[in-house]
Amino acid sequence: MVAVTVEKLEKVFPPNVYALKDVNVSIKDGEFLVVLGPSGSGKTTFIRCIAGLETPTRGRILFGDVPIVDVEKGVNVPPAKRNVGMVFQNWALYPHMKVFDNIAFPLKIKKVPKEEIKKRVKEVAEALGISELLDRYPRQLSGGQQQRVAIARALVKEPQVLLMDEPFSNLDARLRISAREFVKSLQRKLKVTTILVTHDQHDAYALADRLMIINNGVVQQIGTADEILNNPANVFVAQFFGDPPINILEGEGRGDYVDLGDLKIPVKAPPGRLQVGIRPTDVYIAERPMAPGDVELQPARVVLVEYLGFTPVAVIKWEKSEMRAIAYDKVKEGSIVKVFLRKDNVKLFKDSIRISNI
Numbered sequence: 001m002v003a004v005t006v007e008k009l010e011k012v013f014p015p016n017v018y019a020l021k022d023v024n025v026s027i028k029d030g031e032f033l034v035v036l037g038p039s040g041s042g043k044t045t046f047i048r049c050i051a052g053l054e055t056p057t058r059g060r061i062l063f064g065d066v067p068i069v070d071v072e073k074g075v076n077v078p079p080a081k082r083n084v085g086m087v088f089q090n091w092a093l094y095p096h097m098k099v100f101d102n103i104a105f106p107l108k109i110k111k112v113p114k115e116e117i118k119k120r121v122k123e124v125a126e127a128l129g130i131s132e133l134l135d136r137y138p139r140q141l142s143g144g145q146q147q148r149v150a151i152a153r154a155l156v157k158e159p160q161v162l163l164m165d166e167p168f169s170n171l172d173a174r175l176r177i178s179a180r181e182f183v184k185s186l187q188r189k190l191k192v193t194t195i196l197v198t199h200d201q202h203d204a205y206a207l208a209d210r211l212m213i214i215n216n217g218v219v220q221q222i223g224t225a226d227e228i229l230n231n232p233a234n235v236f237v238a239q240f241f242g243d244p245p246i247n248i249l250e251g252e253g254r255g256d257y258v259d260l261g262d263l264k265i266p267v268k269a270p271p272g273r274l275q276v277g278i279r280p281t282d283v284y285i286a287e288r289p290m291a292p293g294d295v296e297l298q299p300a301r302v303v304l305v306e307y308l309g310f311t312p313v314a315v316i317k318w319e320k321s322e323m324r325a326i327a328y329d330k331v332k333e334g335s336i337v338k339v340f341l342r343k344d345n346v347k348l349f350k351d352s353i354r355i356s357n358i
């Protein structure tokens with residue numbers, strides 16, 4: 001196990017695609033970092049640079065205090081010498097090899113003695129609950145089982161760092177949840193420094209000690225899930241992380257409130273054009289306030305009722321402004337309802353960057 005430090009990492013693909021721009025992050029020994037971002041944001045490039053499958057154009061990567069990449073000094077430790085375990089999106093199992101041989105493969109390459117290989121495959125198979133499957137071919141396994149084999153193969157060489165690129169994307173919704181739980185508890189048990197890449201915020205929320213949110217090759221924010229939910233650095237982060245998605249409305253700061261034209265949001269706000277961010281969990285339909293400090297907004301009309309799990313979420317509308325709000329009372333589409341706001345949780349942005357509420 002080892003800490004991973006990434007400094008000023010840049011990757012430019014010819015002719016001029018900046019897949020990563022000045023990425024800086026320190027991953028603690030034993031930490032679980034999830035890299036979250038939309039398609040094409042640079043997630044895979046990031047993890048491949050750490051694995052050694054991609055050569056950065058700038059920057060440094062250190063395992064502990066050992067540089068494995070230092071572009072300026074010409075250091076680039078080959079992948080096989082980095083001692084990382086990698087789990088790919090499609091698991092990349094060898095179809096013509098039985099599970100045992102798939103798992104044993106990295107050790108065979110390293111010319112580990114046969115008896116030692118047997119012992120280590122057996123151990124890792126037990127840890128992953130796949131001892132019964134060693135004699136089967138990958139095609140004879142379920143998706144979840146194949147994934148465990150891929151993880152076993154990544155772990156058998158006792159890597160310093162475990163890298164996983166969208167490891168759940170081939171699983172159906174239910175398997176995905178159990179696979180997530182499994183990966184989380186395994187990581188806790190083994191305490192291996194882990195970096196997992198996903199575009200799925202639910203994966204990220206369930207797994208991460210800390211999250212790194214990336215967009216267009218630029219790190220937007222690094223923090224725990226709660227830090228990022230409560231304190232998003234900008235509008236992109238606020239919109240990308242959080243379910244149901246945050247309401248973002250344009251308005252004008254007027255000191256004691258934000259003027260949305262047809263609606264006043266009673267929070268202190270500096271003068272000028274602003275964006276207001278209100279999570280649907282912070283605005284609700286009810287007969288009376290649910291907590292001290294919550295304030296009543298002007299009544300709104302229910303346009304639509306959706307469900308978040310079993311909780312009704314209503315789309316409500318004033319003259320022009322529209323929001324999603326939790327509906328604590330049963331509401332009918334078309335009805336006029338009372339709306340309350342947890343105003344301490346309202347987030348303000350100027351030019352899409354978070355500003356503190358004054």
Ligand code: ATP
Nearest residue numbers: 013017019037038039040041042043044045046199
């Ligand atoms: P996805 O979630 O769709 O897999 P990602 O976040 O993993 O996306 P990357 O695969 O890292 O994104 O790609 C980042 C950017 O770099 C994209 O614009 C992509 O088109 C570009 N890119 C990736 N690999 C290459 C390559 N070999 N040559 C040129 N451009 C590339």
